[in-house]
């Protein structure tokens with residue numbers, strides 16, 4: 001079974017990004033599961049002084065990332081930047097390295113967002129993640145009022161999400177082959 005961890009960069013109860021990640025969990029092939037990390041709102045502000053005595057939410061995040069074969073990040077853009085929620089969570093992983101060589105898809109819900117996805121890609125790349133190119137879709141959802149059920153009823157959205165899951169599965173397989181060849 002392939003385990004994919006999904007991180008949302010929005011804490012909004014009706015977040016489109018979170019809804020899309022929940023939709024992904026219902027579109028998986030039989031040999032894959034997608035689990036949304038539910039404790040993003042419990043990750044404290046990153047402070048390097050606290051490395052070595054992290055909170056349980058930070059340890060949970062690291063463990064979930066370590067055990068995941070791949071990761072999906074869906075995050076909004078705020079003021080042409082990455083949300084503090086996702087950047088703060090990632091800052092806790094810089095030193096511990098769970099994203100090293102990990103296949104990762106960036107899911108962008110809106111074509112209007114260009115700055116944040118680019119910045120996020122740069123951050124994730126320097127952290128060692130294998131950020132997929134064609135497997136990181138940009139959708140055309142302009143409203144921030146799209147529910148999980150509504151997303152699942154949009155064929156263009158479900159096709160894009162299934163394409164992303166398939167690209168992740170391929171990247172995981174390629175990584176396994178590379179590791180076996182070593």
Ligand SMILES: Cc1cc2nc3c(=O)[nH]c(=O)nc-3n(C[C@H](O)[C@H](O)[C@H](O)COP(=O)(O)O)c2cc1C
Nearest residue numbers: 010012015016017018076077078079080112113144
């Ligand atoms: C404080 C704030 C700043 C925003 N800045 C941008 C922006 O710079 N570019 C953009 O495309 N959308 C921007 N938006 C719109 C959000 O990206 C959009 O509402 C998105 O759906 C929020 O994601 P969520 O539904 O997952 O919470 C901003 C929204 C907020 C609340």
